[in-house]
Amino acid sequence: MKSQTKRVTNLKHKEQVEKSKNAQLMEEVRKREDNINESSQQVKDSLRQKEERIEELEEALRESVQITAEREMVLAQEEAARTHTEKQV
Incomplete structure (x- = not known):
């Protein structure tokens, strides 16, 4: 019984670690998306300025x-006027 409790505790800990890693990865993905969106907007602004x-x-x-x-x-x-004048003279 004790080993099962220890195993469950160990699994819960691993699950918590995985959730934490997933949260960190999701935050990293959000940051990268924000950077991509910001870069994209900068490119669009630059292109518009160049077109103008x-x-x-x-x-x-x-x-x-x-x-x-x-x-x-x-x-x-x-x-033509000068040439015409020269011809008259």
């Missing part, structure tokens, strides 16, 4: 190309 920056740069490039085209047109008109 790309849009800004694309708009700036379009404006720059338009300004350059306008200046080239004015320059071509001035060159």
